Amino acid sequence: MSVESLFPRLEALLPKVQKPIQYVGGELNSTVKDWDEATVRWALMYPDAYEVGLPNQGVQILYEILNELPETMAERTYAVWPDLEALMRSEGVPQFTVDAHRPVRAFDVLGVSFSTELGYTNLLTALDLAGIPLDAVDRTDDDPIVLAGGHAAFNPEPIADFLDAAVLGDGEQIAIAISEVIREWKGEGAPGGRDELLMRLASTGGVYVPKFYDVEYHPDGRIKRVVPNRSGVPSRVFKHTVMDLDEWPYPKKPLVPLAETVHERFSVEIFRGCTRGCRFCQAGMITRPVRERSITTIGDMVEAGLKESGFSEVGLLSLSSADHSEIGEVAKGLADRYEGTQTGLSLPSTRVDAFNIDLANEFSRNGRRSGLTFAPEGGSERMRKVINKMVTEEDLIRTVTTAYSQGWRQVKLYFMCGLPTEEDIDVLGIADLAKKVIKAGREATGSRDVRCTVSIGGFVPKPHTPFQWAAQCDHETVDRRLRELRNALRGDKEYGKAIGYRYHDGKPSIVEGLLSRGDRRVGSVIRAVWEDGGRFDGWSEHFSYERWMTAAERVFSGGAVDVDWYTTREREEHEVLPWDHLDAGLDREWLWQDWQDAVSDVEVEDCRWTPCYDCGVCPTMGTEIQIGPTGKKLLPLTVV
Amino acid sequence: MVQRLRVRYAKRGRLRFTSHRDISRAVERAVRRAGIPVAFSAGFSPHPKISYAGAAPTGVASEAEYLEIGVSRPCDPDRIRADLDVSLPPGLDVLEVIEARAGSLADRLEASVWQLRLPGADVAAAEQAVKEFEAADRVEVERLTKKGMRRFDARQAVRSMAVMDDRERTAGQEPGPPCVILRMVVRHETPAVRPDDVLMGLRLVAGFAPPSPPEVTRLAQGPLDATTGEPADPFDVERADGDL
Known part of the structure; x- marks a missing residue:
């Protein structure tokens, strides 16, 4: 049974909406496959606006890999803005893919990639517009399997009611494996309907099907246990880890949008995972171990990607890009190759040390020398020990001195507020640090033309980190500290004008905290917020703290839990956490010990260069650290 | 360069x-x-x-x-x-x-030919509206710009306007529901008068309001030929030079 394109009906609505180009598809390197020739059909969703979703690496990688499979096809769908949503409702146009404008409900799988919890309400909009029942238990064989992935899927419990399944970790191999399960099941005539399909997926051990697990609670609200409610379902579900990134050089053909998006460049992941051990960082904990892509594969991917896309900038992505074992050679090799071609190179996520200035100089050889960004994260030495961000004040001053003296005029510093054990003085320490940075810059350059911007956001404790037990700081305290920091910076006659200050207020962090460490009972809050009009919660102009609090109060009234219980409450060691049955490979006892070390200011080294400290990931997952150096170099490109 | x-x-x-x-x-x-x-x-x-x-x-x-x-x-x-x-x-x-060749390309683009397909619109009403629009000296319209709401005349920039029958559609287009086609030659002025401004003018002078948004196509632009009243090909200069 073929499906018709919704485009003619959509087209009539487009003249009435903002930025219509985001809905028309037709991006360079996009793929439209014949509906009838595919057996397994994926709709991949990034639950935010097109301008944010299109550049997402995860979606682009899976899109390309799935479309390379002979009997499988994948199309993309994004959150539509409220102006189009209203028109789609009044005209009866369902949620569509941008590739061939097919109705999302006609697909076998709706795979949704959650980088952040703030996309949950957008999932509900998409399901509702698609005509897919919000509650997984109400779905029929005519509905797709709604499958979540991405970092937020490491605790999918708050959206468990709305999901059929979730996968943890790297998506490449599990997406192929799921396609194969569906292909076989359909080939047999889809025996047992969606229930059997979900059972087959769950029994692999690599797909979490929430409805096959029951959650029992203590009278005080804590979780008693989470247990499978049928046989054949594993008691724990593990994350997926792709080993040997050189075998998976995606994206090969990056999508090139017509619409303007948040990242206008070709991005190459130079490695996955990070073992720096920053305790606040969920990404660093759940993506272990470090797996590098080799310098030669990076060079090949950059060359092919630029040729295929026409982008004029390359971003070398990872969680801490300067940590690649051959980053110096990569930087020099790429800068040599693209000298004189007006190609920009960028290296996000660098740490604080002088070596990074050399890298930055290399990267800016071909283009703009704008600002440098460093993330000390904590304002005091003690705070940085708590979070295991091993940067001393001397490191920072030495690094920025080098930067300023080599021609950089602007330095951005990232911090967090509301960290465990934090006191006012830790945040105010940021002001002293920033002043010392400017002072060092003026001394190094003999000029007053140096600037520094302090950027600070609220800390949210995340699952699968040592801080998963921590009390989140209340937003009143966060806001007060941010205000006092602002006064300390602005009020300074000597340095105030040279220091910029950017901050976010603390309220959104509380909602993020509720969604990050929530359990299944939070699902009703998400639904209530959505029913009350909640959309695009990651956008300050759409986000409403009051809407979330009102909904939570209504849903939780008379019960044992409330927003504070989920956010500002510290957990005991043995409390069952909502995600304990979902395994990122981290040993729970190690995480607890690391939490205890944190509050005693004990630091932990990086296992790439020091002995293993038994976080548990490699033995549990059967993985290993994969790093260079390979000793290879990037040769000049042959001129055609 | x-x-x-x-x-x-x-x-x-x-x-x-x-x-x-x-x-x-x-x-x-x-x-x-x-x-x-x-x-x-x-x-x-x-x-x-x-x-x-x-x-x-x-x-x-x-x-x-x-x-x-x-x-x-x-x-x-x-x-x-x-x-x-x-x-x-x-x-x-x-x-x-x-x-x-010599000269600025932008300076040569003096006027455009626009075609507006108006699905479901009434031919007689369109013809009447065009007649009333052409009879007026000024037709003040409003448009929301980045600088706020602006009022300007949409009449003087319109050099000519014609209502065409549905059957006169260009070859190759799929047959659709009946519709009116407006063809107009509009001079490029400041502030620019766009086809939707003219459409608003038609509504203001004669209450002409098509049921769905217009499908607008620019067919040509170039230097305005005083004898034909149509834009000529802006590349004529290059072609003439090339022959020398």
């Missing part, structure tokens, strides 16, 4: 929803993919020497958009036409490339 190439391109189908900023990004990337030796401006932040003349509004299709590319070594215009066309997404179609 050793040579300037003038490009006429079309913006068709769903690509009519591109804005001029979308188009400039697409062109810059297509130029890189095609390996066209585009010249760059000097300075702290070099940018490719590509200039755009009077882009059609977002949502409006066009058969006659123009841009100019400065290149750093001499290129064969026909080769550039083919290469750039392949590199641009289907719907942004390169129609003609010609080596620039």
Whole structure:
């Protein structure tokens, strides 16, 4: 049974909406496959606006890999803005893919990639517009399997009611494996309907099907246990880890949008995972171990990607890009190759040390020398020990001195507020640090033309980190500290004008905290917020703290839990956490010990260069650290 | 920069929803993919020497958009036409490339021919509205601009306007439901009078309100020929020079 394109009906609505180009598809390197020739059909969703979703690496990688499979096809769908949503409702146009404008409900799988919890309400909009029942238990064989992935899927419990399944970790191999399960099941005539399909997926051990697990609670609200409610379902579900990134050089053909998006460049992941051990960082904990892509594969991917896309900038992505074992050679090799071609190179996520200035100089050889960004994260030495961000004040001053003296005029510093054990003085320490940075810059350059911007956001404790037990700081305290920091910076006659200050207020962090460490009972809050009009919660102009609090109060009234219980409450060691049955490979006892070390200011080294400290990931997952150096170099490109 | 190439391109189908900023990004990337030796401006932040003349509004299709590319070594215009066309997404179609002679291209674009398809509109009502519009000296309309609501005259810029029968549609178009086609020649003035401004003028003078949004296409633009009252081909200068 073929499906018709919704485009003619959509087209009539487009003249009435903002930025219509985001809905028309037709991006360079996009793929439209014949509906009838595919057996397994994926709709991949990034639950935010097109301008944010299109550049997402995860979606682009899976899109390309799935479309390379002979009997499988994948199309993309994004959150539509409220102006189009209203028109789609009044005209009866369902949620569509941008590739061939097919109705999302006609697909076998709706795979949704959650980088952040703030996309949950957008999932509900998409399901509702698609005509897919919000509650997984109400779905029929005519509905797709709604499958979540991405970092937020490491605790999918708050959206468990709305999901059929979730996968943890790297998506490449599990997406192929799921396609194969569906292909076989359909080939047999889809025996047992969606229930059997979900059972087959769950029994692999690599797909979490929430409805096959029951959650029992203590009278005080804590979780008693989470247990499978049928046989054949594993008691724990593990994350997926792709080993040997050189075998998976995606994206090969990056999508090139017509619409303007948040990242206008070709991005190459130079490695996955990070073992720096920053305790606040969920990404660093759940993506272990470090797996590098080799310098030669990076060079090949950059060359092919630029040729295929026409982008004029390359971003070398990872969680801490300067940590690649051959980053110096990569930087020099790429800068040599693209000298004189007006190609920009960028290296996000660098740490604080002088070596990074050399890298930055290399990267800016071909283009703009704008600002440098460093993330000390904590304002005091003690705070940085708590979070295991091993940067001393001397490191920072030495690094920025080098930067300023080599021609950089602007330095951005990232911090967090509301960290465990934090006191006012830790945040105010940021002001002293920033002043010392400017002072060092003026001394190094003999000029007053140096600037520094302090950027600070609220800390949210995340699952699968040592801080998963921590009390989140209340937003009143966060806001007060941010205000006092602002006064300390602005009020300074000597340095105030040279220091910029950017901050976010603390309220959104509380909602993020509720969604990050929530359990299944939070699902009703998400639904209530959505029913009350909640959309695009990651956008300050759409986000409403009051809407979330009102909904939570209504849903939780008379019960044992409330927003504070989920956010500002510290957990005991043995409390069952909502995600304990979902395994990122981290040993729970190690995480607890690391939490205890944190509050005693004990630091932990990086296992790439020091002995293993038994976080548990490699033995549990059967993985290993994969790093260079390979000793290879990037040769000049042959001129055609 | 050793040579300037003038490009006429079309913006068709769903690509009519591109804005001029979308188009400039697409062109810059297509130029890189095609390996066209585009010249760059000097300075702290070099940018490719590509200039755009009077882009059609977002949502409006066009058969006659123009841009100019400065290149750093001499290129064969026909080769550039083919290469750039392949590199641009289907719907942004390169129609003609010609080596620039003296004079500014933008200065030659004095007027446009617009075609408005008005599905479901009434022919007689359209004809009556056009008659009343043409009889007026001024027709003040309003448009929300970046600087707020602006009032301006939409009448004087309209050189001619005709209501065409549905059957006179250009060949190759799919037959659809009956509709009115308005064809108008509009001078480029400041503030620019756009087809939707004229449509608002028709509503104001005669209450003419089509039931659905117009499908607008720019058919041509160029120097206004005083005898025919139509825009001529802006590349006539290059073609004439080429014959010398």
